């Protein structure tokens with residue numbers, strides 16, 4: 001099987017596991033796990049933030065951040081296709097008592113004009129706009145990169161209106177290797193940033209949020225409330241440290257593989273791909289034909305040893321990652337040609 005469903009399917013490599021085995025550990029709820037502390041300090045330094053907090057998942061990182069920044073009844077501006085609006089089980093309403101205000105951004109990235117129109121008036125009829133949440137890279141839009149100049153404009157405007165900024169940076173690493181903009185340069189525009197180690201970086205689990213000392217102190221409280229206080233979790237943090245040192249630069253290979261596969265899909269008789277959206281490791285392929293729907297095409301791929309994700313009735317998502325090599329991509333292209341022409 002060539003598994004192109006998601007970059008979350010990667011398995012920890014042998015050297016990563018060996019590194020995990022050697023990790024020093026302690027009780028992290030007491031703040032006594034040295035490996036977790038090293039990871040948190042390393043990320044805080046990388047992002048030029050006061051502090052960072054290890055969390056169990058990207059969802060937990062985003063949701064803890066939303067709760068710190070808001071009061072029940074507040075409103076958060078985000079993109080219509082964002083992870084917090086679509087893929088976090090309605091947690092913003094459930095856990096923070098807030099409402100999301102989704103905007104239809106271009107390639108998943110709302111413009112300052114769209115955002116400023118969504119700002120609520122200071123009037124008791126309305127919820128209070130409190131926070132803007134951006135996603136970089138954008139998952140559902142196909143791994144698209146948020147242009148730094150637009151982030152800067154939005155952040156400048158948000159400051160004038162006293163709004164907080166949160167970055168869902170599950171795949172910020174992918175954006176950074178493409179643009180050469182370092183993580184701190186992106187992070188400076190946000191009050192909080194969440195990052196994932198379990199996507200393209202290949203760790204078995206783990207995410208992190210970074211921000212001011214006060215933000216992290218309060219995030220620690222919500223992490224406990226959400227069941228994310230864990231004990232000798234340094235063995236997992238070690239995998240994340242290993243991933244930081246070994247698996248970031250190689251994301252370029254995933255991006256090259258995605259371009260090669262996307263071009264081949266685009267040339268096939270049944271798929272079309274918006275090549276402008278293929279900026280990192282995600283491909284959204286749309287079916288040209290009406291007679292075959294996406295789940296059927298996904299099943300045909302599966303019958304031929306390729307796994308992909310149906311994204312709608314007409315769209316299929318393919319994601320490249322460290323456990324698919326160039327040969328697997330070339331093999332996939334041959335198979336796709338055989339099946340679909």
Ligand SMILES: *Cc1c(COP(=O)(O)O)cnc(C)c1O
Pocket residue numbers: 057058059060062083084135137138139168170171196199207
């Ligand atoms: C994967 C992902 C997350 C976090 O997902 P978890 O499965 O909770 O770790 C958050 N944001 C984006 C954009 C993602 O792709």
